[in-house]
Amino acid sequence: xxxxxxxxxxxxxxxxxxxxxxxxxxxxxxxxxxxxxxxxxxxxxxxxxxxxxxxxxxxxxxxxxxxxxxxxxxxxxxxxxxxxxxxxxxxxxxxxxxxxxxxxxxxxxxxxxxxxxxxxxxxxxxxxxxxxxxxxxxxxxxxxxxxxxxxxxxxxxxxxxxxxxxxxxxxxxxxxxxxxxxxxxxxxxxxxxxxxxxxxxxxxxxxxxxxxxxxxxxxxxxxxxxxxxxxxxxxxxxxxxxxxxxxxxxxxxxxxxx
Amino acid sequence: xxxxxxxxxxxxxxxxxxxxxxxxxxxxxxxxxxxxxxxxxxxxxxxxxxxxxxxxxxxxxxxxxxxxxxxxxxxxxxxxxxxxxxxxxxxxxxxxxxxxxxxxxxxxxxxxxxxxxxxxxxxxxxxxxxxxxxxxxxxxxxxxxxxxxxxxxxxxxxxxxxxxxxxxxxxxxxxxxxxxxxxxxxxxxxxxxxxxxxxxxxxxxxxxxxxxxxxxxxxxxxxxxxxxxxxxxxxxxx
Numbered sequence: 001x002x003x004x005x006x007x008x009x010x011x012x013x014x015x016x017x018x019x020x021x022x023x024x025x026x027x028x029x030x031x032x033x034x035x036x037x038x039x040x041x042x043x044x045x046x047x048x049x050x051x052x053x054x055x056x057x058x059x060x061x062x063x064x065x066x067x068x069x070x071x072x073x074x075x076x077x078x079x080x081x082x083x084x085x086x087x088x089x090x091x092x093x094x095x096x097x098x099x100x101x102x103x104x105x106x107x108x109x110x111x112x113x114x115x116x117x118x119x120x121x122x123x124x125x126x127x128x129x130x131x132x133x134x135x136x137x138x139x140x141x142x143x144x145x146x147x148x149x150x151x152x153x154x155x156x157x158x159x160x161x162x163x164x165x166x167x168x169x170x171x172x173x174x175x176x177x178x179x180x181x182x183x184x185x186x187x188x189x190x191x192x193x194x195x196x197x198x199x200x201x202x203x204x205x206x207x208x209x210x211x212x213x214x215x216x217x218x219x220x221x222x223x224x225x226x227x228x229x230x231x232x233x234x235x236x237x238x239x240x241x242x243x244x245x246x247x248x249x250x251x252x253x254x255x256x257x258x
Numbered sequence: 259x260x261x262x263x264x265x266x267x268x269x270x271x272x273x274x275x276x277x278x279x280x281x282x283x284x285x286x287x288x289x290x291x292x293x294x295x296x297x298x299x300x301x302x303x304x305x306x307x308x309x310x311x312x313x314x315x316x317x318x319x320x321x322x323x324x325x326x327x328x329x330x331x332x333x334x335x336x337x338x339x340x341x342x343x344x345x346x347x348x349x350x351x352x353x354x355x356x357x358x359x360x361x362x363x364x365x366x367x368x369x370x371x372x373x374x375x376x377x378x379x380x381x382x383x384x385x386x387x388x389x390x391x392x393x394x395x396x397x398x399x400x401x402x403x404x405x406x407x408x409x410x411x412x413x414x415x416x417x418x419x420x421x422x423x424x425x426x427x428x429x430x431x432x433x434x435x436x437x438x439x440x441x442x443x444x445x446x447x448x449x450x451x452x453x454x455x456x457x458x459x460x461x462x463x464x465x466x467x468x469x470x471x472x473x474x475x476x477x478x479x480x481x482x483x484x485x486x487x488x489x490x491x492x493x494x495x496x
Contacts, residue, residue: 035366038363038366039363039364039366041363042360042363042364043364045360046349046352046356046360049351049352049356050349050351050352053351053390054351109349109350109351112350113345113346113347113348113349113350114343114344114345114346114347115345115347115348115349117313117341117343117345117347118345118347118348118361118406119364120312120313121311121312121313121336121339121341121347122336122361122364122365123333123334123336123337123364123365123366124333124364124366125333255315
């Protein structure tokens with residue numbers, strides 16, 4: 001080994017100096033967990049800071065989501081007897097379409113600056129990139145929903161601001177963000193990435209869409225929870241399966257970024 | 259493998275579909291040695307560096323960095339290398355300082371503020387360190403890229419055409435940086451078209467041609483003109 005004039009001291013979790021290494025990335029101990037958390041924090045901070053400056057993701061999501069609600073308001077016959085049949089679907093279409101647009105853009109600054117490779121060169125477990133992207137996408141989707149829900153309630157004259165409905169939207173959003181974060185990574189290096197993401201994403205989301213629309217509709221209609229549980233269970237199962245699968249597969253997906 | 263070997267490559271082949279970018283490359287680099295990789299466009303220089311950096315998986319052959327294999331010790335190896343490529347790997351909408359802070363956190367540098375301060379001093383762009391990267395010239399971005407790649411004080415530095423597209427002043431900075439870096443006894447692999455730069459800062463060189471090592475030698479005692487002649491004779495081989 002060279003005798004380096006060391007100018008940087010690395011924390012133990014990153015297994016830095018071989019001679020001092022006890023609990024490195026391979027150790028999966030407390031140091032590893034701290035280093036892993038620090039990486040997630042750094043990635044999350046970086047994404048939020050860039051979004052704060054560019055407003056690339058949020059602006060496009062919000063405009064598209066609001067336009068979708070507006071168009072559907074005029075496109076459908078919204079008499080009292082039909083509004084509860086139609087409106088849950090409209091709400092979820094607006095969230096999914098606007099969200100898909102945002103998920104695609106959330107990887108664009110990595111590609112444009114060539115930083116995908118920079119991330120791959122960093123030490124540590126690459127699943128940290130997935131967790132950070134998931135958190136960022138959850139924040140962006142949450143902000144989108146905070147804006148869309150009151151507007152949706154006003155346009156369709158339904159009460160969507162109930163705790164139950166908000167809970168269903170949260171459950172649906174977690175699954176959507178989990179699938180979107182991994183498929184966004186897949187699509188980012190493809191030639192037709194703008195088209196590729198929805199083509200990959202929407203078929204996978206069909207169980208989530210069915211569960212979320214049904215549960216939202218039943219709760220807006222004031223139905224008892226006993227009627228809703230089947231759909232809630234479907235959403236929970238979807239979230240758990242796709243969180244776990246995406247977490248495990250992410251490293252293989254981003255391997256080709258180089 | 260000797261304990262002091264920084265890189266050991268045997269029979270390295272990399273294919274993109276039916277096209278072979280590397281065809282059975284063998285390469286050894288001892289700790290603290292500097293090697294220049296010369297070759298015409300398409301000879302496999304960038305592919306070789308990407309494989310060494312772990313960004314591409316070889317199709318065939320073996321690769322060890324510091325006696326470790328990417329399959330088992332990918333994270334440990336990545337900790338030990340720094341890479342400068344055509345892309346600076348910087349975020350345009352963050353400032354230079356924020357970029358270094360971000361990468362410093364990714365590498366787990368504990369005395370981060372001081373390390374970033376030192377890196378900015380060394381790169382000579384401290385005055386512009388709070389400007390967004392997109393407002394910096396290509397030369398300044400490349401200085402920042404060098405600061406990013408060496409922030410964690412890697413044992414092995416991989417440079418892929420570091421002076422491409424730079425003006426004279428920025429190229430001079432690369433030279434100064436490499437000159438200063440010699441004192442750290444860091445191992446270096448530099449792919450470049452600039453035979454003068456490679457000859458001045460590396461003690462060995464290889465000439466790649468069509469994905470194979472066509473010539474391998476030492477730069478000691480060789481003038482740039484002699485390296486040029488060797489290059490002319492071997493760059494179109496294979």
